Amino acid sequence: MSAQGSNLDLTPIWISLKTASITIVITFILGLLAAWWIYSRKSEALKMVFDGIFTLPMVLPPTVAGFFLLMIFGVNQPIGKFFMSAFGIRIAFSFSATVIAAVVISFPLMYRNARGAFDQVDTDLVYAARTLGMSEWNIFLKVLIPNALPGIISGGVLAFARGLGEFGATAMLAGNIIGKTRTLPVAVYSEVMSGDMESAAFYVWVIIGICFTAVILLNLYQLYVRKKRSF
């Protein structure tokens, strides 16, 4: 785990990319469905309450989110115990814990962007689709998503970057096990703590490289959308 030539540990890169990739698939689907569910509610009070719950992981300190996750998935907690006895799976301090932590923390970004994008879609399109006989699920897939796509994509990219950068909740639920749960952000912290600034800097540049690329790709996509729409 030192930066002396070939001793540099590359597993955090692999673990982080694997975590972020699995996370974005789960977050993308959950965020879209949550946004659609809220969008389809009529009661403003209900919307407000659930919007608050869905947004909470974004505004809470990640360690607080991590604390709650430990209370749910910890080895001695009901759900943690259930997974252990039913499937022999230990969630806390395993690779799956890095995914769970990243999903919970990145979910609000996806949800909020998707909801904002749905709200921008002309409601007459939805009404028209209903009079034409389309089911709500059909409208979701063929009218809402395509017409809200730019906002959904930008939510997805931001959620991906956020999932990749997740530290606090990951450290709480997944810990810092080399080759198993040590993600890039956790590795940066560990190397700094052990005084190995060179290794820390290496991980830092990898993170910056990935996140910067993601945001540039997003900007290129949005430029493409703007051009396509302006004929």
Add this chain to the structure above:
Amino acid sequence: MLEVQIYKKLAEFDLDVSFQVHDNISGLMGASGSGKSMTLKCIAGIETPDQGRIVLNDRVLFDSEKKINVPIQKRNVGYMFQSYALFPNMDVYENISVGLRARKVNDVDIVVRKVMKQFQISELASRYPKQLSGGQRQRVALARLMAYEPDVLLLDEPFSALDEDLKEDLLRELKSELQISKPVVFVSHNEEEVSELCDFKYKIKLGEIV
């Protein structure tokens, strides 16, 4: 025949209308914000009245006393929106076929081609709404709803998005296309349009027919 009897509390006033439309074109005329669009939306099922009864050809669509409220998808109404509400992500062909597929109509392709021919938009099949003129959009919107043979046509200010000089031709065109022996409700704030197009007219003011 369409029988409408609606009561609905709105922010500014109470909507309280009742009228009948036989198989003709009836105009619902009034200033903007008089409740005419809301009336159409109640017939279509987009909005729900507080009280009342809506019957279309012996089929009860809404009855507050009997707690009947047929969902929009099952009402078989044709609704033309002020903005036409064509799906921007679909070309003309898809705009027309998507509803037919949802309704599990047989031979969707044949029906779409037939209706496109009837409305003279065949050559626009692969164009997107953005690439159409106002008049073309109106024709596509009409073709899209005529394709599934609705039991009633609800037209919400279909000329407000068009240039004045186009309007007269399109008005005449629409009149000939609407000779379909089905109830048609045409909503407009424009007296000329209503007199030109409609067999009957109702004036609506602050939620009441006058």
